[in-house]
Amino acid sequence: MSIQAIYDLNNTKFKETEIGLMPEDWDSTTLGEVVTLQRGQDLPKGEREEGHIPVIGSNGVVGYHSKSMANGIGVFVGRSGSVGKVTWIDGEYWALNTTLWCKHFHGNNPKFVYFFLSNIDLSKYASGVSVPTLNRNILHPIKVGLPPLPEQKAIAHILSIVQRAKEATEQVIDATKELKKSLMKHLFTYGAVSLEEAPNIKLKETEIGMVPEEWEQIELSDVFKLSSGTSRPDDVKKSAIGQYLYPVYGGNGILGYSSVYFLEEPTLVLGRVGEYCGSVHTSSGKSWISDNALYIKQMLSDCVSLEFLSVCLELLNLNRFKKKSGQPLITQSIVCSKVIAYPHKEQQTRIIYALNVVEKKIASETNRLKALDELFKTLLNNLMTGKIRVQNFEVPEA
């Protein structure tokens, strides 16, 4: 998405204020004149009753209660904990004392106020050494520039629509991830067949679930030889820059980049130690494997392709076999004792292809979401500083 924004600088007259330039018709005022913030009320967990009224903490909805303290529209700012996080609730609510809630909007548009507050980095106003907390007496005097009400409504409307577009794309990503799970289950129960053919496929019961009768089974000790990695090099950097080009794999994928490597060929890497042990990653070329990971040193059979094997290992969910005493870890013998089922190579290819198509969609939708996020941030900033004016914008009636 490329954005060609038209800046309205020629038609807008700006005025100098203590906080810099702002449009002439905007009000140079303080935050306390825009909205009156009030500390929320205490509600210990024990006193919370079963209900459906959302209870708002610094990070948003944290539970439900049977009573509300106010009705209508709520805008909340995290006071302690998620300091400065802004939440919007349409309807009844109970605000905890870890939040500041907007008691009076002083005639300003509430949705606008929500976006307005999101645009200010409130966390830098937190005071207190042990637990940084926001105090309304420190926030109210903050100097701000406030657009007139019609422009507030227009700004709120535009930003809501962008937010809605973001939410809708998030929904698509979630649905596609669900589809990937369902597709994996379908492909590994019936094979690369259509939904129509699936009921006709004869299945057999195996220790890993139902698979097509014609699939073979093999123990992983006959498929590959594993090896543990070696302690990580000293020069690991966060990103691949300059000579530090070679990925270093740890207990959960790439932990950094180094100037040295010891593996040349593509292989599979399994997390060995840590919370994510059992996780599966693919190293596509020169890389370093740390001793928190296992890797395939040698393939003993060519019955399965590397990609197909990778999905099989994912499906095994090796993490559930971890040894829990002390540090969670999986051992080579745990992995190699497992059995996988596989079809002939051509079907393996088709299965991998189908999954890759869905993966690609997830990736492209994720990029789209990033772009929408950037768009939102840019618009938020530009609208709230008057760089883009919408004073003559027609807002449709709700």
Place this chain on the structure above:
Amino acid sequence: MGNNGTLDISTLESWLWEAACKIRGEIDAPKYKDFILPLIFLKRLSDVFEDELTKLEKDYGSKDVVEELTSEDHSLVRFYIPKQARWDSIAKVTSGIGQALTDAVRSIARENPKLQGVVEIVDFNATASGQRIISDDKLTLLIDTLGRHKLGLDEVEPDIIGRAYEYLLRKFAEGSGQSAGEFYTPREVAILMSHILDPNPGEEIYDPCCGSGGLLIKCSLRFREKYQSDTKVKPLKFFGQEILPSTFAIAKMNSFIHDMETEVALGDTMNRPAFLNNDGSLRKFEVVTANPMWNQDFAQTNYENDAYHRFGLGYPPSSSADWGWIQHMYTSLKDKGRMAVVLDTGAVSRGSGNTGKNRERDIRKEFVEKDYVEAVLLMPENLFYNTTAPGIILVINKNKEKSGEVLLINASKLFAKGRPKNYLSDEAIKQVADIYHGWKEEEGISKVINKDEIARGDYNLSPSRYVAQNGGEEVLPLEEAVVLLKEAEEERREADESLKEVLGMIGIQL
């Protein structure tokens, strides 16, 4: 054969299936169901009619007199079969049997308005790409096999032949793959629904997408089971609508064979519901039951231009008409009416958990908030005919006893393994029906939840969510995951259009 020359059910079933397979074997039998079922029906009609003539002979003395009388006055008999349409005449035809049969059924329809649109829909002489769909030779084979046993009232009681007819339908469904779901609901699901709905004397029962009529028939059987042949009890009335002409014909024949009075209408319920009051409004019923096709895609225009005010609680998405069917059925209920509908599991869960709007979740929310939903029952996997996905039965009751509460039943483990499909045992059916009527909570099977809990779960009514079975991550059936994605993309398209519009107004091009 049993005693007194009566046919027992298994003999009847295997004989009829053998006949059906005569055309091209077991695999292809389902393709010919639209010829086989009318022929069996014709034989039954013919045999019952011959018996009626024989009885009348005793009153009037002579066969010729009876022939003449009934031919003039059809009201003397339940229905009138002209001589050349009777089985013994048909069996004697040596050439051109296809044409003879088509002529025969047409003549029956002419003489019996009640059977119009039922028997004569089939053309035994039909061709496709210049070739006869079913040859005279094969028809002769079929007729020979069917001629083996008599299908009169003494030989086969109405519910026996009804069962055999349903058995054939099930065998056809098993072999039909995708199209089976269009006409047949698994027998035990229909029985379970009839127990849940438990019809009372004088009630009117409606199925807006009745297929072969199975759900209505099981209600009738349940009623007869309760009241036996008590003539003081006011009988039920049945109403059904079906969009496919050949299936519509099967529904009428099926009804007739089960000795039921059913008004079946042909047509598209969504666009032109057939049962209306004099003022043009939707006719309402005490009981509504249905198994519509799951996740149909209808254009928004279907809902936008609705003359019957059915979709006031929200327009369903284009990717799934499930909540369109539910709203149609709900609007067809009388003030204290109740309904049970079979749908995919997504109908009670899709959209929950999304921030922002979601059409299906929002309609479901309305139904829950207005306290229409009484129960949701989760069925096992691999029970239904055109899918391996499990389904749910949604029960809506305008006369709920337990206000503010919803009963969730997780029956997904109560199945018996069968080939090709799983099935519900009689015990399982009884167990689930008892739980429903007793409003019971049973560990691992059922739970009662209230509106607050439902609101907290964002209106997800999936029984598996509240009734713990064995943990493990839940993976949606593949068809459901696809519908979910389609819906998310439709919502996203709308959001994108608004975005494009609004950005355009402030001079930003995407």
